[in-house]
Amino acid sequence: MSNKAVEPAQTAARDRAAGTPADAGDAGYSKDLKARHVNMIAIGGAIGTGLLLGAGGRLHNAGPALALAYLVCGVFAFFVVRALGELVLYRPSSGSFVSYAREFLGEKGAYVAGWMYFLNWSTTGIADITAIALYTHYWSMFTSVPQWVLALIALAVVLTVNLISVKIFGEMEFWFAIIKVATIVGFMLISIFLLATQHKVGGHTPGMSVITGSGGVFPHGVMPVVLVMQGVIFAYAALELVGVAAGETAEPEKVVPRAVNSIMWRVGLFYVGSVVLLALLLPGSVYSADESPFVTVLSKIGVPAAGDVMNLVVLTAAMSSLNSGLYSTGRILRSMAMAGSAPKFTARMNRSQVPYGGILLTCAVCVLGVGLNYLMPSQAFEIVLNVASLGIISTWVIIMLCHMLFVRRARAGLVTRPNFRLRFSPVTEIATIVFLLVCLGMMWNDPEVGRKTLLLIPVLAVMLVAGWFAVRRQVSRNTERELSRMSPDAE
Numbered sequence: 001m002s003n004k005a006v007e008p009a010q011t012a013a014r015d016r017a018a019g020t021p022a023d024a025g026d027a028g029y030s031k032d033l034k035a036r037h038v039n040m041i042a043i044g045g046a047i048g049t050g051l052l053l054g055a056g057g058r059l060h061n062a063g064p065a066l067a068l069a070y071l072v073c074g075v076f077a078f079f080v081v082r083a084l085g086e087l088v089l090y091r092p093s094s095g096s097f098v099s100y101a102r103e104f105l106g107e108k109g110a111y112v113a114g115w116m117y118f119l120n121w122s123t124t125g126i127a128d129i130t131a132i133a134l135y136t137h138y139w140s141m142f143t144s145v146p147q148w149v150l151a152l153i154a155l156a157v158v159l160t161v162n163l164i165s166v167k168i169f170g171e172m173e174f175w176f177a178i179i180k181v182a183t184i185v186g187f188m189l190i191s192i193f194l195l196a197t198q199h200k201v202g203g204h205t206p207g208m209s210v211i212t213g214s215g216g217v218f219p220h221g222v223m224p225v226v227l228v229m230q231g232v233i234f235a236y237a238a239l240e241l242v243g244v245a246a247g248e249t250a251e252p253e254k255v256v257p258r259a260v261n262s263i264m265w266r267v268g269l270f271y272v273g274s275v276v277l278l279a280l281l282l283p284g285s286v287y288s289a290d291e292s293p294f295v296t297v298l299s300k301i302g303v304p305a306a307g308d309v310m311n312l313v314v315l316t317a318a319m320s321s322l323n324s325g326l327y328s329t330g331r332i333l334r335s336m337a338m339a340g341s342a343p344k345f346t347a348r349m350n351r352s353q354v355p356y357g358g359i360l361l362t363c364a365v366c367v368l369g370v371g372l373n374y375l376m377p378s379q380a381f382e383i384v385l386n387v388a389s390l391g392i393i394s395t396w397v398i399i400m401l402c403h404m405l406f407v408r409r410a411r412a413g414l415v416t417r418p419n420f421r422l423r424f425s426p427v428t429e430i431a432t433i434v435f436l437l438v439c440l441g442m443m444w445n446d447p448e449v450g451r452k453t454l455l456l457i458p459v460l461a462v463m464l465v466a467g468w469f470a471v472r473r474q475v476s477r478n479t480e481r482e483l484s485r486m487s488p489d490a491e
Helices: 003-018 035-046 054-090 096-105 109-134 145-162 166-198 208-212 223-233 241-248 252-283 292-302 306-339 355-374 382-410 425-444 448-452 456-486
Strands: none
Touching: 003 292, 035 241, 035 252, 035 306, 035 456, 054 223, 054 241, 054 252, 054 292, 054 382, 054 425, 096 109, 096 223, 096 241, 096 292, 096 306, 096 382, 109 145, 109 306, 109 355, 109 382, 109 456, 145 166, 145 306, 145 355, 166 252, 166 292, 166 306, 223 382, 223 425, 241 252, 241 306, 252 292, 292 306, 306 355, 306 456, 382 425, 382 448, 382 456, 425 448
């Protein structure tokens, strides 16, 4: 093992013994997030518009087998979060996977991880404010208000919440998640009642006969189910927020394992359970991408204001996503700024111990999204959502690479693994990385948007390389300063 590989592990161990952060970007944060906040941030990340809105179009294309696609993607998403959870217990950090990339992949790895994650959330933020504006237009009283104005108002509200304190952010996420969970639980109870009483839904008697009478579990064959996975995997984006939030909780060793383990049964219950119930109530052909599948069912049984209620819920989900994006990129950019690979001002914190510099930078990109809403209101959502997919795939791949190298060092006796572990390393990590890259590759089957998105990869690579050459001297200076500060000989 080279000295370069040994040094970060020794440094981290020495820092923990001295009671100082192993990552300079972790200093100065409050520990105001409670267990209920982190638990709901985890579930809020797992439940979003991917289920509440996106499941309709996917059910139409893949049929009841969509439940299988959600299950398979959910298992791999769980592997990612479990790997991240183990790294968090090894060393909690608000820099999360960027901090781990710095330790196990070096500064170049941290630089790529951080900026790709920033790309993910800044573009997701544009998608979110676009979605909020579109959902608000659902109500006639807002139709006369331009889409870009509504997008700007939404951004201003969430920015204000994020800048006040992490506790306010945690409370906002807690209640956003409660609304989403209550909606899905309520729908599932209604669905179970309809099944038990055999109450007709849109002229169909609910039960297995709906599936068998509409072409079975795979009405269009296996291939549509395989292809739909490239969209399903992105429904789980934001699960990695647990790792970022752990840096601002007082007892990560208790909170994180509970939050991570609960993700699996929640995925099974909410995603797979909801899709199975939807498939038992109506044929897949009845659902569409233009309407929430929950609204489709509720409107078929004559529930008044079903569309209004669900529109409010998906609006909440988009606000929650925007809230989380500003929160996480603020912390990630601060970790990078302390290392020299992000602008200096993104390291700044306000009196409430909130890294406002990074939050404002993400917000600035979202303002560009307001401009996109002004110029191309009908195409803004699709454009940015596909660019965000590149960011989340690269983030998850980097998490698995970091975990694989962490386990390798643990086996060499350089670090100690916590009891909370991802099993069967390195097979689990390699299988997950392959699966994620295959999902990315399947975007080529969509010539309109997916293929163009993949063609952006070389452009992003050139931008990352150019950016690295611009910051490498500053990174080198900051690294030398940190090493001298951490040296046992330093005063």
